[in-house]
Amino acid sequence: MKANTKYKKIEVNGYNIAYREAGDEKNPTLVLLHGYPSSSHQYRKVLRQLSDEFHLVAPDYLGFGNSDFPSPTEFTYTFDNLAGNVNAFLEKLKIKSYAIMIQDYGAPVGFRIATAHPERITAIINQNGNAYEEGLGSAWKDVKALWANRNEETEKPLLQTFGLTGLEWQYTHGTRNPENVNPDCWNLDNLRLSRPNAHKVNLDLFYDYQNNIKLYPKWQKYLRDNQPPLLIVWGKNDAFFPESGAEAFKKDIKKIDYNIYDTGHFAMEEDGDAIIQKIRIFMRGLSK
Template sequence: MKKAITLYLILLLFGCHTDTTSKNNTITSKTTKTETTTYKKLDVNGVTIAYREAGNPDKPTIVLLHGFPSSSHQYRKVLNTLSNDFHLIAPDYPGFGNSDFPLSTDYDYTFDNIATTIDTFLELKGLQSYAIMIQDYGAPIGFRIATAHPEKITAIINQNGNAYKAGLGDAWADTRLLWANRTKTTEDALLPAFTLQGLKWQYTHGTRNSENVNPDTWHLDYLRLSRPNAHKVNIDLFYDYQNNIKLYPEWQQYLRDNQPPLLIVWGKNDAFFPESGAEAFKKDVKKIDYNIYNTGHFALEEDGEAIIEKIRSFMKGLNK
């Protein structure tokens, strides 16, 4: 009896105590194994761009373009889950995440210039063909790159990335006042967006349950937005956002002319970019994989699992 118990314990230790459990272990290993995400940096014309990279570069590439007030951190679930099937690159813009935060006297914080920096970053990485995933600020940056290099874009994955006036929600009211007349008063009206409570609201507004959102997200953003000059730089970007709207017709023409494969994975309760922004793409793109979720601005936080599986099936279907 003692020998039998000893043998059982040895088998248990080496993970082969029964055939059934061995099979289950194999299945678990296959479903949870991912390629390691690495955290790298690259000099782009004197500005160090931090980025996360995962997966095999020989596989189809997806460039993940983040929004405000976040960084590549917002794509952590995508990187962890899809890295076995795709090559993933998620850069932090200048002034965001772990990238350099140059003074505004040394770097022009406009969407034109940030897009130029990220475009150069992608060229330095040697990427000639890639899909883009866009969210919030990722849309004006991604569409600038797409219109400059339509031949490089294999697909667009759009999670609340706007390109239509119809998609601008009520949360833009104070920013519109800034566009009309930039004064200390109109600038100060936007400062609550940088508070801990204001950042939390951006992540949790419109969610089914705010407890589904990791609070590390807005606390991390708060630390970065508490750096010297961070408020000024971001108000400059708020003011410059009006120039994105002027480019909407150009981006819409790009969509009509090129008909890129388009996946919509949109949080419908977004106060900045409501579902009307997603609907508007139907005017210009003939075929859309269209998916709306009952959540807010950062849809990946609450519905990441469902969205990521949509991305997987969409991307794998491109070459069929």
């Protein structure tokens, strides 16, 4: 029987972390790690459909969703700090054994946690979460210019990604039919990105993303050494993380449940039912 999703908050290191939770805690746990510019909202279908068999936890990172949004003078927005906060969140909930589902920003958050605590990770479900340089697509051009020299001129082209048109593109580019994507997604993101300091915070994270690439060899070594069960459910038309990013995992993981979909960056929006059925079968297989 499917369980209702609960919308909760918990204090972690002085800040309120919002999270969605569904399912029985006695069942295997799956931690759902969201991408930019979204929140736990992107996993609403997973929470609704898989709560009958699994315990599902989907936190909003600091500055995202319904979590606290400290000013950038109070909290330094880096992937190290976001991951540290999520790890502290899981420890406070006493969740010590779990699979992770990663997408976009969920990959640098999830791989930091996995490399710090490999014994806690039972499996990885990867929907367009990158860990290889060959997985960086053409849409990184402006961000790479920011990495080379951060100033007003290199920040300016990125500001368009924070408006409604840019946000809609994030969700609909590469889809078979944009009418398959719920416009609530980019409208919710637009509300959050309209808050004071939101543009600066997200530019800080764009700039810090270069430090994720420096960690790719460490994450790849984790994959080689630990061989976590891996399910790939990847939208191949993603301008940020094209199919080459999915293919690259084959270099380090010997056995992959590998699935490619004819859709974009947020594959769950257009192919959620098919992907969720793959997750169900994959998660069931972990207990055998």
